[in-house]
Structures are given as C-alpha cells and as structure tokens.
Amino acid sequence: MGTISLEHGDRLYWLGRYTERVFTTLKSLERLYDKLIDRDPKHYIKYLECFGLSDDFGSPEKFLQSFIFGRENCYSAAYSLERAYDNGIVLREEISTEALAYLQLAMDRLEKADASKSGLVVSLLPVEDTIFSFWGCIYDYVYDEEIKNIILCGKAVERLELCVRLKYNGELINREFERLCRNLSKIPKNTPYRYNTEQLSVLVEIIESENCCKGRENQVLTALGKLFDPVDGKGRKTA
C-alpha cells in the first residue's frame, strides 16, 4: 500500500477508538444491568458520575435505553457505532468492504436488539458477535502492519480510557496499559502518527505507581486524550 493519506491516519485511529467504545460500553452496561436486576436500583447514577453527568433519566430503564440505543446521547453505544461507521466508510480501501459490512450489520443488529423481546444481554449478543467479526476482518484482511497498528492503538487507548473512567481495578488497568505500550512500540520512527512522549511519561509515572491511578484519574484521562495530539501544533485535524 504505502500511500495512506494524512487524513486517513486520523480516521483509522478514531475508527479503532469508536469501535472499541461501542464494545466496552455494551459490556460495562451489561454488568450494570445485572446489578440493577436485584440490588441497588440507583446503581446507574454511579455510572453517570464517572462521566460527570447527573441523573436526567429517573429510571434505570430510561437510562439503559438512552445509553445503549439513544443516537442523540453521545455516550451511547448507538452513537459511537455511527461514528465508527462514519470513519469506516471513507476507509473502504484500507479495511475492505467485508469489514465495513460488519459495521453496517452491527448497526442493523443494534436496531433489532432495541425491538427485541428477549432479555437485554441475550438481545445484544448478535451485536457483540458482529463486532468480533469486524476485528477478525481487521486482523485478517489488513496486510499493512502500520495501518493495522494505528487502528489497534486507537482501540487500546479507548479501552484504557474507559477502564480508568469506570474505575476498574488497578490490575486490569495495568494490563490494558501494557497492551497499549506494546502497540505504541510498533509505531515506526519518522512517521507522522507518533505518540507524544511527554504524555506517555505522565501515564507511565501514574499507572505504574503503587496506587495505580487512584485519585489521579483526571490526570490520566487528560494525558490519554493528548497522547496522539500533533506535536508540532499543526498538520493533523482532530476528529
């Protein structure tokens, strides 16, 4: 290949981020749903707090409806999936028609899940299967390692960010951080899609400390957000 445009670099990164956001959002909401079944019905307010939001929903049902299927809610799985598709549709040559079709299929299946009478977890299973198939396509059909790695960097950044935001335990966060570092180490030198080393140092310092990121979540989130910011202050656009 060798002729990715600058614009596509960003698109690939955000394709990885949004697709991962769909998946992790679904998984975390399924766990939350389980808690909502028989324990604290106000559990979801904690989830909202992780994103700095207050309860405008009033009921767990309305909350779940909005965070899974609400296209207007920018924290929802449906919203993220549309953004993933938006990025994917201009990357057909890089990721293949096959992979793109799985994103379309995931959107269709999410709509079906919304109308389904089955339990939430069961009705969302086909969506998750489809996302796994999408990743299968990326691993199998994208020959260019650099392209593949940009997508995977986006995926790893997103996974880590959500783990930190949702206050997952330190062990898990460390594992996801290691995964991110492995992807970062594969980025060739002298390529415009370099990570920002200053931000990486901040992450290493905090995440590898004894308390992991406890109490310093905001610093980690800021550093993660800036990890792929352009170093020279121009050139790349932000999504």
Next chain:
Amino acid sequence: MKKLQFSFSTKLTFDDYVHDHSFALRFTPVESPAQHITAFGAEISPFASTRNTVDAFGNTVTSGFLQKEHRFLDFEINGIAEIDISKPKTDFMPCYRYQTHFTKPDVALSEFHRFSAEKCSCSDPYGKAMFYSEKISEQIRYEKGVTTIKTTAAEAFGLKAGVCQDYAHILLSMLRMDGIPCRYAAGLACCDGETHGWVEVWDGEKWVGIDPANDRPANEDYLILSQGRDFGDCAIDRGVMFGAYTKQLQLISSKLEEIA
C-alpha cells in the same frame, strides 16, 4: 511602429500566514505579428518553482505552488515591446462569436442593442464597434467601486456605471448580438497606472483593437498581456490558498512608455 518599455508589479499581502498556495499568472505579453517582445524579465517572490504552458487563447500561463507558510506574494515583469498594428493578427477561434457568462445580455441590454443597431449607419464590424462604443459612453459613467470583477455586462448596464472591464463586456455583448466575433484584451495602456481592459473586433480577416472605456481605437500605446472571450479567461493573477487569513491586500503598479 512604436517601441514601448513596460513594467508591471503586484504585491499581494495577507494578514496571517497562508500555505498550500497555488497560483496561475497570465503576465507574459502575448507574442503576435503586431506585438513583438524584444526583452522580458519576470520575478516572483518568495521563490516558487514555476512552469509555463500556453492556454487555448494563446496566453502564456505561469503556474506555481507555495507549500510553505508565507504572508505575501509579489510578482513583477518588465521588458521592451515593439508594437506595429499595421501587421495583421489572424488567430481566430469560433467561440469568440458566442456570448459567455460575462457577456450574456438581459432584456434591457438587448433593447439598447436593438436601438443602437437601428441608428448605426455602418455595416462593417469595426464601424459598428466604434458606433456602439460611442453609444456606450453616452450611457455608462466611468466610476470605480460601483462594480466588481464578478459584474456581468447586463449588471453593469443596469447600474449605468463601471470601469474598463464593464465597458468592454458591454461592447462584447452588443457585437456578439450581431454575430460579430470579438474578444477581451487585458494589459497595459499608456497613462494608466493599473491594468486595463479593452476589446478586439474581428473585421473578417484580422483583429482590430478598440478601447470603449476611452471611446477610441486601441493604437500602438496598448500592450496585451492576455486575451480571451471575456475577463474570466484573462485574469492576470488567480490563486487559491489555505490559512486563517481574513484579508488580502493587493497593490498594483504599472508603467508603459515609449522609448526611442
């Protein structure tokens, strides 16, 4: 025959940095039997690698690309031309017979043409052109700032005011309504500190110049930089650039004088 020394420069300044700046300049005088260039120099600053091609109308196009950030673009030409209008120019194109975006008449301009044509006692293209030029001068007031480079003949005629470009477009429109081929000439004229625009009429065998803004024949005091169906084909400089600039300022100066 007259020997003219000419110079022309424009300074384009932006209020912020611009980059990826593509430009196309039509600033090399047209070489023709009536206009022979004996010396020519051109300079562009900041330095840009350029290439020359010749467009469909016979103009030399100097194109370039400045990728790096810059805040100005200056270019300058100078040289010596021998002008001899007794030598016929015969580079005809059929498209010169047809109206363009700039010259397409509206009802008012068509009416004015019909009225003028009825009054005209000449049947030859040049005679008609001279007569129409006189009629246009009676109708249109020379005034700067009323029209822009986008104004069409019909719009300028409606405003009853304009500059050389508008006079030329109105005359082109009227001649084409008679089916007479004619073209726009852009360049330098004596005693004019900027660029000038006028008309050439096809008399059946060759091109003859006429300057409707001054209502007189275009004689050997005129230097043609570019020619085409209308102003749109002749723009001396055109450019596209990127950046956060909000304003651009263009300063033009030109000089044309007879030398021994």
Next chain:
Amino acid sequence: MTIADTAVCRSRPVTPVADAGEINELLRRYGVKFGIYKNGQFKEQLFPFDPIPRIIPAEDFKGIEKGLIQRVDALNRFLYDIYHEKNIINDGIVPENFVYISSGYLPQCEGITPPNKIYSHISGIDLVQGKGKEWYILEDNLRIPSGASYPLIARELTRAASPAAFSGNDIIDNRNYAKLLKETMDFANRGGINAILTPGRYNAAYFEHSYLAELTGAALVQNDELFVEDNVLYQKTYSGGKTKIGALYRRISDEYLDPLTFEPTSLIGIPNLMEAYRSGNVAIINALGNGVADDKGIYYFVPKMIKYYLGEEPILKNAPTYLPFYNEDREYVLKNLEKLVIKDVAEAGGYGVVFGRDLDEKALEDFRQTIIREPRRFIAQEVIDFLDLPILENGGEVMRKADLRAFVLSGEKTKVWASGLTRFSRNPDSFVVNSSQGGGFKDTWVLSR
C-alpha cells in the same frame, strides 16, 4: 436494428433469482446505498433491487455490442475533431452554433490532446427496447456516468444467495468490470498511480467511488490531499511525502475541477490541474469538455457522425428525434406537440422532460411559444412504446418501464461490458427511471450462447 426475438429468450423461464427481501438485506449490509438530500438533510437510501433479471441473449448482445463500439468510437473522433480541426463543422455536417452554444463545450480545452486521443474512457449509453424488441439509443453519457457498481455487487450477492440460478445457465460473469476499468486507467496512465477523485462521502455515488477504488486498487482521493507542483499532480502521503498520480478517474464535474481555470469558487477542485493535464503529465478520465458530445442537441447528429468519421451505417438507431432549430422539424413539433416528448437540452437526471400528452390546451400553446422563442433549447422525440419488464411487487409480478445503461470502456480497444444497469420505474405511469426519482434496478444477464 431489429434484434430477433430468439427462441433462447422465450424458452428460458424468467424467474426471480432469489428472495427479494434476502437480497435487499444483503445489499443493505454491504452498504449499497446512494445519498440524497431531502429538506436539507443528508440521507442514505437503498437502491431497490428487483430479483427478476433482464436477460439479453447472446445474438442480441452481439448486435448491441457492435453498435455501441461503433457509436463510442465515432463520439471519441468527434470530440477530437471539435477541439482540433473542426472538420465536421467546416464540412457542414453539424451546425456551428450547436457546438459553441452547448454548455458542455469548453474552449479552454481547445488544442489539448488527451493520451491516445481518447476523450470518453467510460461511456454510459442509455438504451431502451421497443415493443418490437428493437433497441434505441436514448442518451449518451460521456462525462461521469455512474451505476456500474450496482449490478457488479448485486451479481456477487445473488450468486451467493442462489447459486442454482447461475449454474449451467451460460450467464457471462460480469465481475470483470473492475479489471476492464483498471486496464482502461492503466492504458491512459502517464506514469504514477491511478486515483479516483470523489467529492466526498456525502456525494450520491460515494458507494460506487469507494467500491471501485477497492476493486481496482486505485487510491480514493479528495482534493485536500492533492496538489499540483511543477505541473505534476501529487497526492500528499501519510509520511509527509508525495506520490505522483498518472491517471485521475474523477467523479467531479468539469466546471468544479480546477478553480483557477473554471468556477473560481469551487471548493472540491484541484488548482492548476488543467496545467498538469495540458502538459500531458496526468490523464483525466473522462477527459474535460466531453459535455459537447453528449449534449441532447448533439445527440441528433450522432448517426451522421458515424457515417462521417467511420464511413459506416449506424448499427443502433436513435429514438426518432426532431430539432425545432430546423424549420421543417419545428413545424412538425408544433403541430404534433401533444404526442411528443420534449427535452430541455440543459437538464439531466430525468429533469426537464415533458410529455405533450400531459399538458392541457393552454399549457401546450404556452409551450409552443417557448419553443418558437428558444428553438435551440429543446429536442422533441416520438414516445417509444417501451417493452415493459416484469417487476416483483408485493409478491406478484407487475410490468414496468425500464431502460438499460450499457458501459463502454475505451482503452487499447473499445470494449462493452457484458452486463449493464437496468433501471426501472416503480410508478406504473412513469417513463422516468432515474434512481434520483425513486427508480430501482435489476441485474442484466448477458448469455454466452
């Protein structure tokens, strides 16, 4: 040309290839959509697919193929002539003002010779079949004809959904389109990569642009990643370098292609592309200025062009056409307006088409006056009694008007793609089949025997 109603055609049962719902579901999944703007909002719509294929027997196709090659070759000769010697005008075959008043004629292209003198590399020729099975040419599209991707992906999916329909049925595989397109681009290429220029994902045909890029291995590009330096067209690459583009299959209209030569306010063009093109450093597919040859007014003259340039009798007929510009034709048109179809030469996409029979007496009279005032603006045609095709609707078959857009590719040789886009009208009373007006499409099977 009258193409015989062959036994092959009759003996073959015309049945749906697959369940319409299943195929349309697959098409949706594979993103086979076109974008439209409705009330200022961008929406993507499925292009409805009808599972009953149009079948063209081998004998029929041979005739169509020969006729199309002849026509496109003559049109390419015409374009070269118009932008150079203009012999066809000087010899009085085509009146001068039909050429120069045409909005598709671009004087800026005078004297430019595209690689191999090919102007129309990808021609979309619209045909209809009359009740007597004879084919008529309705329209030539030599600028940016779209639609090849739809039957292409539909075939891929219908073969997967109902392999039995294809097994042993002697249907020519149409999936060679990408190969034909790539050969065409490679032949025109002036050194460098092939690229497909799209206005972006909100363009109606974006699916096609990206799908063809993927299949041909061409880079899918937008103007903001391209620039012209030293009269060479480059793509900015990810690593900060530049890659030379040798052939640009552009899916943007002429007037927006270079803001320094054409429409100065164009935001989707490439400044100085015209200089790179004139210098012979990049092939533009299709060439600029082709609009002069697919103008509805020039259409009338295509059979004359075939005789003039090739010395051959036209194999395919035009629909009977009258030019109000000629006195004799004008009289006929004014007298018979109520039975004719009138087309505004400046309009496209099914707009500006008026059927005389739909007008009342006053509207007819107004229209007559318009024609008298602006004779050059219109052409008039006899309404062809179309051969209707069966369409599946609510489980039953109904008959609808349909046309066929055939794709002719001009590279080292002129070739006709053994398939095409069959579009049909979903409205029983309508003759207009354009996708922008709610029509659907069918696969087109060309048989090998």
